[in-house]
Amino acid sequence: MSEPGAGKPAKARANGGRRLNIGAVRSSFAPWNDPSAVPLVRFEGVGKRFGDQVAVEDLSLEIYPGEFFALLGPSGCGKTTLMRMLAGFETPDTGRITLAGEDLAGVPPHRRPVNMMFQSYALFPHLSVEQNIAFGLKQEGLPKAEIAARVVEMLDLVKMAPFARRRPDQLSGGQKQRVALARAVARKPKMLLLDEPLGALDKKLREETQFELMDLQVELGVTFLIVTHDQEEAMVMADRIAVMREGRIAQIGRPEEVYETPANRYVAEFLGDVNLFDARVSQIDHPMARLEAAESLEGFFVLDDDCPAAGSAVSLAVRPEKMRISLEAPPQGTHNVLAGEIWDIGYTGDWTNYIVELPGERLIRVARANASRFVERPIGWDDKVYVTFDPDAGVVLG
Amino acid sequence: MKASWPRPSALIPYLWLAIFFALPFLLVFRLSLSDSALSIPPYAPQIDWSGGLAGFRRFLAGLDFDTYGRLVSDHLYIKAYISSLSFAAQGTLFALLIGYPMAYGMARCRPQTRNLLLMLVILPFWTSFLIRVYAWVGILKPEGLLNAGLGLLGLPNIDLLYTPAAVQIGLVYSYLPFMVLPLYAVLEKQDHTLLEAAADLGSPPWKSFWQVTFPLSIPGVVAGCLLCFIPMVGEFVIPDLLGGPGSLMIGRSIWMEFFANRDWPFASAVAVALLIMLVPPIVLYQRQQVRALEAGR
Ligand SMILES: Nc1ncnc2c1ncn2[C@@H]1O[C@H](COP(=O)(O)OP(=O)(O)O)[C@@H](O)[C@H]1O
Numbered sequence: 001m002s003e004p005g006a007g008k009p010a011k012a013r014a015n016g017g018r019r020l021n022i023g024a025v026r027s028s029f030a031p032w033n034d035p036s037a038v039p040l041v042r043f044e045g046v047g048k049r050f051g052d053q054v055a056v057e058d059l060s061l062e063i064y065p066g067e068f069f070a071l072l073g074p075s076g077c078g079k080t081t082l083m084r085m086l087a088g089f090e091t092p093d094t095g096r097i098t099l100a101g102e103d104l105a106g107v108p109p110h111r112r113p114v115n116m117m118f119q120s121y122a123l124f125p126h127l128s129v130e131q132n133i134a135f136g137l138k139q140e141g142l143p144k145a146e147i148a149a150r151v152v153e154m155l156d157l158v159k160m161a162p163f164a165r166r167r168p169d170q171l172s173g174g175q176k177q178r179v180a181l182a183r184a185v186a187r188k189p190k191m192l193l194l195d196e197p198l199g200a201l202d203k204k205l206r207e208e209t210q211f212e213l214m215d216l217q218v219e220l221g222v223t224f225l226i227v228t229h230d231q232e233e234a235m236v237m238a239d240r241i242a243v244m245r246e247g248r249i250a251q252i253g254r255p256e257e258v259y260e261t262p263a264n265r266y267v268a269e270f271l272g273d274v275n276l277f278d279a280r281v282s283q284i285d286h287p288m289a290r291l292e293a294a295e296s297l298e299g300f301f302v303l304d305d306d307c308p309a310a311g312s313a314v315s316l317a318v319r320p321e322k323m324r325i326s327l328e329a330p331p332q333g334t335h336n337v338l339a340g341e342i343w344d345i346g347y348t349g350d351w352t353n354y355i356v357e358l359p360g361e362r363l364i365r366v367a368r369a370n371a372s373r374f375v376e377r378p379i380g381w382d383d384k385v386y387v388t389f390d391p392d393a394g395v396v397l398g
Numbered sequence: 399m400k401a402s403w404p405r406p407s408a409l410i411p412y413l414w415l416a417i418f419f420a421l422p423f424l425l426v427f428r429l430s431l432s433d434s435a436l437s438i439p440p441y442a443p444q445i446d447w448s449g450g451l452a453g454f455r456r457f458l459a460g461l462d463f464d465t466y467g468r469l470v471s472d473h474l475y476i477k478a479y480i481s482s483l484s485f486a487a488q489g490t491l492f493a494l495l496i497g498y499p500m501a502y503g504m505a506r507c508r509p510q511t512r513n514l515l516l517m518l519v520i521l522p523f524w525t526s527f528l529i530r531v532y533a534w535v536g537i538l539k540p541e542g543l544l545n546a547g548l549g550l551l552g553l554p555n556i557d558l559l560y561t562p563a564a565v566q567i568g569l570v571y572s573y574l575p576f577m578v579l580p581l582y583a584v585l586e587k588q589d590h591t592l593l594e595a596a597a598d599l600g601s602p603p604w605k606s607f608w609q610v611t612f613p614l615s616i617p618g619v620v621a622g623c624l625l626c627f628i629p630m631v632g633e634f635v636i637p638d639l640l641g642g643p644g645s646l647m648i649g650r651s652i653w654m655e656f657f658a659n660r661d662w663p664f665a666s667a668v669a670v671a672l673l674i675m676l677v678p679p680i681v682l683y684q685r686q687q688v689r690a691l692e693a694g695r
């Protein structure tokens with residue numbers, strides 16, 4: 001498991017020779033907070049159903065120029081449908097979509113200034129790599145010399161120049177992905193749509209490609225809309241993420257926002273692991289609030305931001321990596337202490353995940369970074385352990 | 399792995415070819431080298447089985463290519479070959495022009511409708527070929543269905559029967575399924591997202607057809623054209639029933655030589671020459687099929 005958000009500063013390094021500190025460029029980029037910023041794309045109350053299957057429902061969304069925007073959600077939640085409506089392959093039943101202020105209703109796909117990279121790549125099997133890349137340019141009727149120059153530029157961009165004459169069936173999955181990308185950006189679209197662009201690649205290649213895509217986006221200055229069901233991918237790459245659920249948006253925000261301050265249980269559970277405690281607000285004493293829960297006699301002490309009035313039923317969400325685990329009892333007076341027994345241990349190298357059984361057969365998950373190579377007395381199966389977390393570690397969800 | 403004998407089951411196709419192709423072909427070929435004479439078989443030379451090896455040598459020495467020499471020097475036959483090739487080429491072209499839209503339309507239907515249409519394409523095979531060609535006589539003859547229909551519309555009658563046009567109609571009608579089926583097979587399995595990709599890259603639908611759909615269907619076009627062209631060249635029944643003296647086709651010439659002129663050696667030479675002419679398209683078809691098989695894997 002890698003820390004969310006940790007990807008951003010690492011980008012410049014992953015890029016090898018080029019010194020482009022995208023992390024620094026990105027962190028000051030927040031047009032969605034600027035009331036004068038004009039969105040590039042606007043979905044307004046968009047809905048789409050297939051028969052009685054609702055794919056997208058009353059969805060509103062704004063994407064700003066230059067943004068790297070991710071649609072994240074489980075399979076079947078309507079991500080592809082949303083993207084296809086923007087590309088023009090599906091017509092919304094309700095609502096409207098505008099691009100650079102222009103209503104897209106009735107504009108056929110071949111006249112929309114967006115390009116899509118298909119999940120299956122959809123490379124033309126009868127054309128060579130360079131002919132595939134030239135396809136979109138030919139449609140614009142550009143002069144031959146200009147097309148050839150742009151094709152060379154694109155081949156270099158995706159490092160596919162040695163394969164220019166090959167057919168798609170002579171390429172590996174990663175190479176196909178690059179050609180599909182080059183073909184989609186060759187026309188310099190206003191917006192690039194990527195449907196699960198890395199889905200067919202293996203883990204290592206996927207991570208490399210993530211950084212390449214981010215560099216490419218900054219280099220080209222094109223707005224990216226990416227669809228994925230992989231939360232890590234979305235967090236590493238995107239400026240903002242829209243977490244989708246059954247055709248609606250559950251939350252939109254920066255990766256760290258949706259991860260650290262999820263708006264509801266669904267988002268908390270979808271993004272990474274989380275321990276959820278059913279609780280009731282028993283007392284608010286600014287800046288702290290006390291929650292009653294079955295797991296703790298003393299109750300949980302948390303910050304009172306966004307905490308509903310006393311008496312309300314809530315969920316307390318605490319991420320496994322924000323809990324501490326120890327064999328020794330914490331000092332008297334420590335809040336948020338849970339005593340239990342180790343039920344299972346999962347070692348992943350960089351992290352160790354402990355499943356701790358609390359009284360009443362309640363299981364929680366605690367993650368610990370393996371900061372040192374050797375531990376004097378490692379935590380083992382059936383050990384009695386104490387789990388604690390800070391008052392600011394948990395999020396109270398209504 | 400060591401080279402090994404093929405399994406017995408693999409021999410069945412070879413046995414089939416040997417009995418139903420190689421053997422008859424050898425017989426016809428041997429006949430074509432015999433002396434033309436107005437005789438019922440046996441034809442000279444005969445193998446002298448009692449003469450042993452020397453007898454067989456004498457037989458071989460008696461064979462000659464005289465019939466082929468006559469074939470090349472006779473204008474009528476050259477013309478018949480050219481006319482056959484031209485009938486077949488035109489018929490193939492028409493079948494393609496009619497069959498492509500049919501196959502394209504079928505491939506774009508919903509699956510249930512597709513199966514129904516596919517059945518309708520195959521349906522004519524349920525009746526005898528001969529009867530279907532005779533039916534065209536009924537349609538095309540002066541007082542036939544075609545002229546009755548034209549009359550109802552107040553249009554002048556046309557007399558098509560026993561003209562080259564009637565042969566062409568018969569050829570296209572009879573071989574259309576052989577065009578439609580391979581075309582349908584390639585069009586039906588074409589990936590629809592390729593058309594979306596083309597549209598996404600700025601190609602309007604009609605251009606996408608020529609840039610994506612058609613080039614990808616070329617294996618089907620080649621297969622369909624060869625499946626029509628090869629049998630059309632040697633077609634006998636259609637020109638015999640629907641064609642007049644103007645529709646010279648080689649199949650008919652062979653029949654005439656065999657059964658009217660009773661010159662079997664010469665008729666055999668005509669047939670062998672026809673077969674040799676058809677070797678290149680057949681080889682082309684084979685190679686194309688092998689490539690399609692490999693691509694499908
Ligand atoms: N062409 C279609 N016909 C019928 N149902 C569809 C079609 N496309 C999508 N759906 C349905 O709409 C829902 C959303 O699909 P999709 O947008 O592909 O989801 P995702 O990309 O998030 O996995 C799914 O339930 C899917 O079955």
Ligand SMILES: [Mg+2]
Nearest residue numbers: 076079080081
């Ligand atoms: Mg999808």
